[in-house]
Amino acid sequence: MDSTNRLRNMKTRLTWLQEKKLQNHLGGKQFSLLFKASVHGFCDENLHSRCFCQGPTLIVIYSSDHVFGLYIPQNDKNKATDSCLLFAFEETEILGCEIGPYNFTTIFFPIEREFKINLFRKEVKISLDTLKKLKLFQHQIISLEECEAFRCEDLLDTRKMNGVAELRENLLSAIRTYKPSRDLVNQIRILLLGPVGAGKSSFFNSVKSVFRGYVTHQAVVGSDRTGISKQYRTYSINDGKTVKPLPFILCDSVGLSEEEGLCLDDIPYILKGHVPDKYQFNFMKPITPDHESYINFLSLENRIHCVAFVFDANSIEQLSNEMVAKVKKARRKVIKCGVAPVVLLTCVDTMDLITRGDLINIYKCMPVKLKREEVHKKLGFALSDILVVSNYTSEWNLDPIKDVLNLSALRQMLWAADDFLEDLPLEKKQQSEKSISQKNWKKTNRWS
Amino acid sequence: MTRGLLPAVCCFEFQFPFSQTMKSRISAELSVSRMFQLAKPDGAACTPFKPDPAFKNGTMEMTTRLTWNEEKILQKLLGNVSLSLFYKSSVHKCSIENMLDMCNHQGSTITVIYLPNCIVGAFLFGHYPQMDKNCRNQNYSFYFSLNNTRTTEVFNVEAQIDSEKLAFYSSNEIIFSLIPHESKVFIHQSLKIELGIQHFTSSNYLECEVFRVEGINDDKGYIRRITGVVQYRNGLLAELRGYRPYADLVSEINILLLGPVGSGKSSFFNSVKSVFRGHLTRQAAVGSDVTSITEMYRIYSIKDGKDGKSPPFTLCDTMGLDEKEGVGLCMDDIPHILNGCVPDRYHFSPQQPITCDHPTFITSPSLKDRIHCVAYVLDINCINSLSSKMVAKFKQVQKIILSCGVPQVALLTKVKNYHEVLQEDFLNMNTSMTSQSQIKKIQKMLKIPIYNILMVENYALEWEQDPLKDILILSALRQMLRAADDYLEDLPQRRIRFFFR
Numbered sequence: 001m002d003s004t005n006r007l008r009n010m011k012t013r014l015t016w017l018q019e020k021k022l023q024n025h026l027g028g029k030q031f032s033l034l035f036k037a038s039v040h041g042f043c044d045e046n047l048h049s050r051c052f053c054q055g056p057t058l059i060v061i062y063s064s065d066h067v068f069g070l071y072i073p074q075n076d077k078n079k080a081t082d083s084c085l086l087f088a089f090e091e092t093e094i095l096g097c098e099i100g101p102y103n104f105t106t107i108f109f110p111i112e113r114e115f116k117i118n119l120f121r122k123e124v125k126i127s128l129d130t131l132k133k134l135k136l137f138q139h140q141i142i143s144l145e146e147c148e149a150f151r152c153e154d155l156l157d158t159r160k161m162n163g164v165a166e167l168r169e170n171l172l173s174a175i176r177t178y179k180p181s182r183d184l185v186n187q188i189r190i191l192l193l194g195p196v197g198a199g200k201s202s203f204f205n206s207v208k209s210v211f212r213g214y215v216t217h218q219a220v221v222g223s224d225r226t227g228i229s230k231q232y233r234t235y236s237i238n239d240g241k242t243v244k245p246l247p248f249i250l251c252d253s254v255g256l257s258e259e260e261g262l263c264l265d266d267i268p269y270i271l272k273g274h275v276p277d278k279y280q281f282n283f284m285k286p287i288t289p290d291h292e293s294y295i296n297f298l299s300l301e302n303r304i305h306c307v308a309f310v311f312d313a314n315s316i317e318q319l320s321n322e323m324v325a326k327v328k329k330a331r332r333k334v335i336k337c338g339v340a341p342v343v344l345l346t347c348v349d350t351m352d353l354i355t356r357g358d359l360i361n362i363y364k365c366m367p368v369k370l371k372r373e374e375v376h377k378k379l380g381f382a383l384s385d386i387l388v389v390s391n392y393t394s395e396w397n398l399d400p401i402k403d404v405l406n407l408s409a410l411r412q413m414l415w416a417a418d419d420f421l422e423d424l425p426l427e428k429k430q431q432s433e434k435s436i437s438q439k440n441w442k443k444t445n446r447w448s
Numbered sequence: 449m450t451r452g453l454l455p456a457v458c459c460f461e462f463q464f465p466f467s468q469t470m471k472s473r474i475s476a477e478l479s480v481s482r483m484f485q486l487a488k489p490d491g492a493a494c495t496p497f498k499p500d501p502a503f504k505n506g507t508m509e510m511t512t513r514l515t516w517n518e519e520k521i522l523q524k525l526l527g528n529v530s531l532s533l534f535y536k537s538s539v540h541k542c543s544i545e546n547m548l549d550m551c552n553h554q555g556s557t558i559t560v561i562y563l564p565n566c567i568v569g570a571f572l573f574g575h576y577p578q579m580d581k582n583c584r585n586q587n588y589s590f591y592f593s594l595n596n597t598r599t600t601e602v603f604n605v606e607a608q609i610d611s612e613k614l615a616f617y618s619s620n621e622i623i624f625s626l627i628p629h630e631s632k633v634f635i636h637q638s639l640k641i642e643l644g645i646q647h648f649t650s651s652n653y654l655e656c657e658v659f660r661v662e663g664i665n666d667d668k669g670y671i672r673r674i675t676g677v678v679q680y681r682n683g684l685l686a687e688l689r690g691y692r693p694y695a696d697l698v699s700e701i702n703i704l705l706l707g708p709v710g711s712g713k714s715s716f717f718n719s720v721k722s723v724f725r726g727h728l729t730r731q732a733a734v735g736s737d738v739t740s741i742t743e744m745y746r747i748y749s750i751k752d753g754k755d756g757k758s759p760p761f762t763l764c765d766t767m768g769l770d771e772k773e774g775v776g777l778c779m780d781d782i783p784h785i786l787n788g789c790v791p792d793r794y795h796f797s798p799q800q801p802i803t804c805d806h807p808t809f810i811t812s813p814s815l816k817d818r819i820h821c822v823a824y825v826l827d828i829n830c831i832n833s834l835s836s837k838m839v840a841k842f843k844q845v846q847k848i849i850l851s852c853g854v855p856q857v858a859l860l861t862k863v864k865n866y867h868e869v870l871q872e873d874f875l876n877m878n879t880s881m882t883s884q885s886q887i888k889k890i891q892k893m894l895k896i897p898i899y900n901i902l903m904v905e906n907y908a909l910e911w912e913q914d915p916l917k918d919i920l921i922l923s924a925l926r927q928m929l930r931a932a933d934d935y936l937e938d939l940p941q942r943r944i945r946f947f948f949r
Contacts, residue, residue: 010555010660032532033660040553049549053539055510151510151534163516181751340730384728384911412728419730422751425793 010039012148013062016366017092020353022058023155025087025094026071028357031058031150038146042119044108047149051075054151057104059117061124062146066136070115071152075104086115088136097133119147155357161400164360168400171407172210176239178247178414181421185301187236188248188417191270192344193262193330194310195323196255199346202391203310204235204250207410210403212240215392232270232279248414251304254281256330258322264329271337273302300424305417307334307341309381313348313371313388316378327379338423340416343375343386344409349402359401362388387412510539513562513655518594525597526558526571527664527674528912535658542628544579544611547658551576554660558592559626561633562655566648567594568635570616570624571661572607573671581610589616590675591624591635593643599675600642626656669872680874681915684922685723689752689759694933698816701761701932702747704785705859706845707825708838709768709776712861715906716825717763720925721750723918724759728911745785747792761929764819767796769845771837774798779844784809786852788817815939820932821855824894828860828903831886839893846894855931857900858890859924866905866920874919877903902927 012019012033023029034057035050037043051057053076060069068088074080081101088095099114107117114130124142131137180188192200209215233252236245253270254262265286269275276293287294295302309327311319319327334341348354351367358365372386387409390402512519512533523529535550551557553575560569570591577585584606592599603623605616615625623636633653640646664674693701705713721729746765749758766785770776780801784790791808802809810817824842826834849856863869869881881887882898890901902924905917 010553011662032534034532034534050534053510054534153511157511159511159514160516163520166517342730382908384907385730415727416730423748 010036012036012060012150013146014060014067014148017353018067018089020366021089021092021094022087024353024355025096026058026085026152028155028355029056029058029152030155030357031152033148033150035149036146037119037148042122042147044117044119047117047119047147048105048108051149051151052104056152058150058152060148060150061117061142061144062148063124063142063144066142068134068136070099070107072102072104072107074102081106086130086134088134090136095134095136097130099130117144117147119144155355156360156401160360164400164404168403168407171404171411175248175407175411175414176246178411180247180305180414181418184421184424185305186247187245187301188305188414189234189251189303190248190306190308190413190417191251191253191304192308192310193253193267193334194256194344195312195315195319195327196257196261198255198310198312198315199344199391200252200255200310202393203344203346203389203406204252206389206391206402206406207250208235208237209392209398210407211237211246214397215395232275232277232281234277248410248417254283256323256326257283258320258326259283262330264326264333267330267333268337271304271307271334271339273298273304300421304339305420306413307339308344308413309341309379310344310346311375313345313351313368316371316374319378324378331380339420341381341385342409342413342416343379343381345371345375345386345388346391348388349390356399356401359390359405362405510536512536512560512657512659514560514567518567521597522558522560522569522592522594525592525594525599525678526661527677528914529664530662531558531659532662533657533659535656537628537631537656542631544609544614544628547614547628548576548579548609551658552578554658556661556664558659558661560657560659561626561653562657563633563648563650563653565595565650566645568592568633568643568645569594571599571671577607577609579609579611581608584608584617588671589624590671591639591643593645596644598643599678600639602671602675628656631656676872676874677915677919681918681922684919684926688922688926688929689724691760691929693760693929694936697936697939698820699760700749700816701820701929702764702788702818703761703928703932704764704766704819704822704854705825706766706777706822707769707859708827708830709770711768711825711827711830712906712908713765713768713825715908716859716861716904716921717748717765719904719906719908719917719921720763721748722907722911723921724750724752726913728907745790745792745794745796761925767798769838769841770798771835771841779848782845782848783852786819786822786849786854788813788819819854820935821857821928822849823857823859823902823928824896825859825861826890827862828886829862831860831889834889842894853935855935856894856896857902857924857928857931858894858896860886860890860901860903861906862908863903863905863920866903866917869903869920870916870923874923900927900931 010033012031014022019031023031034054035047037047040046040050055075057072057075058069059072060067066088068086071085071087073084074082081103083098084100084102084107085096086099107115114127116125118125122144124144126134126137126140126142128140131140180186192203194200205216231254235250235252237248237250238244239246251270253266256262260283262281263283263286266275266281269287274295275287276295279287279293289296309331331341345368348362348368348371349356349359351371353367354362354365362368368388372383372388375381375386376383388405389409390405392398392402510533514522519531523531534554535547537547540546540550555575556571556573557576558569558571560567568591570589573588577587585608587605587607588602589605589607590600590602603616603618605618605623608615608617612629613625613627615622617623621636622634623639625634626632631653632651634651635645637646640648664671693699705716707713718729745767747762748765749762751758764785767777775798777796778798778801781790781796784802789804789810790802791810794802794808804811846856869877871878877898881903882901887898887901890896891898904920904924906921907917
């Protein structure tokens, strides 16, 4: 029982928010707990032996009413010293000042220092000068309840970046070589729906950039109400390497809006493939069969196989009741047409506390988890269908971390399209297979 | 190979990079040599030693040798855990004393050994043992090989540490031991065979790292489960892929899912499909706020892989049951469904059952078209609050099904404590779960034997591949197929009886 209790205690007391603030403050670190006084004993020697030669070290001290500590950059066999950061939490903000230079060993010498830990006596002594700088403590000697020590590693190191680069190549290859289910169509059509300014066009540009090899712009970006963004556009993307079309097409419509924007009655027509490229939407009047450019002949090739609702992650709270109702109606229309929608959350890298290093494990970040849950509750989408992407906005060159996020989401959409194709009634599949046979026959004929 | 063992997770797919491993090994060996040479100037104690930049990400720093992908694979193998490195032999001294200073009182650990051509490790439950050459500490341990993504079963080990050696005994024989100051590891031959590394003969390791394992439940049962769960899941999946209906009497088993709206019928189908595919799949019907979608009768078969053949079963989904009269599935539709007269995609009407005059009515269904098993689908959290009207409706439905002679199972969904459903060997359900009041109530209400009251946790809200969820889903499916086989086996006798009559 005692052993079990001790096992359970080998966990930091830092809250997620405190840990995140510290990580960001120290430049994107991650922490590995090495020492905990209540488990390993209130013993300086024990702290020293467990933490020596572990790389940069963070010591966190918990008193009855404060959390504070010391970041020590130098902790290896050489004798180099460096300035250390003495920090304290004031609510959730970090106050800090530099002390030193020290290394991990000298912090325990009994000589008078700005900051000294005595675990045996469970107290920390801070010099008067340092006390003034931190503006938080009243006394030079502070009783401590707990002391934890962590090794600090870069959230993004070469090892992880190598893994990301490899994953990116795997995803690129998987998407380049993707074939729709049973070759029923040559290209999957993915429709992007969402409020104006959510990042639909930016997502298209970001996807195209990955395959191009540098950041490129084709779809016009901006939340203005110009005539261009009222058009229906179908964008095929060529692979930058082979200059052949990729097996998907991204389709962009006018944004959803409380007032104008996309007419919901247009959705079934878009999904079934009646709406031609460059069709000019009218928010008051859906397309009709009488329209001169209405596509009468339907084929599996021309219809939408996957729908992605695009939302700016920072705008979910501000969605008006009218917009929420509109999105829900749109979702139902999509589902009635047999297509399972997914959600793309854009701009997560601009969310509070999120840094570039978080993108490699973005689904485990608390703010993103909460945001996805909010979308689930507010709009009704399944959590597993709420995907996170990171668009290129100001960059000139590609970032493999962003690419992995975007390509992973794209692959999910291709899988969703496969599910749609597999669920089609048999006669539609047979029709498509017949047309494939005819194509093959024509090829053979031409060749001979 | 790796994909088969560890299906892709939601957003990231990892492949085991053998070539990367080899490069990493060669590079690491060069780094070791260079470090050794450069150690001399430090001994001279002239200017402070500044590490060569080439060492920054090599063995000098407290960074694991695992590539990022290898780390992910290992985390998954151990049950979606986190790993915290705290001892590395090339950074800390290669001595038992120093290793113990770092390792004791850190909780459950894995010790990872980098041999020239493979990575092996030992999981030790609880705290590291104390040094005492006269004493052996009882503990639980299992071993893994990263090259083959494989674990052993849990061993009851006796751990013993003296000033030179750390050894794990099982049945009074050393199965795994380390001699740090010589960088030597011993692995018993039978253990090597079990890990698939019997052809690796080297006993000198390049590196030893010890990690704390975080995010596991601290109980022995859990440890046993994670060692066997992937193997069992893969075996079960292979069994179901190879399933053939009894005596090949039909080409497919048709399983009917019946239950109230929101009970998880469609989610169960999606979950089964996702298990076979190895990634999340979506059917438009899922999402109970769009109730009109499930007015259709759907016969779902499952494509196994992109263009693979389908396993010989289908899951049939109907309109939900409703406690009110004239709402939900019409009682008079049920016999037609069971007899196989209702075609795929038929639109139900609560007020008007299908009739033989309907243009798509199947007038002469064969045995293949019939329903061979019925699964009542209920949310386990709603059973104790079922209204008397809904109970009455279930009994009404059951009466019809019994008169048609179709076997029945109950499928309870949304089981949050799904870790506790099965015994450690996954072969049977735990009595602590089967003795719950919900199970008793279903048994009493529907007269279904407990072995056919099945519990699952669907992949409804979140896809993070969990082999234990897979096992529950596949086990439930297997029980349905067994019930259907019993039904088919019983048919010839009934035919004989009919013949004599």
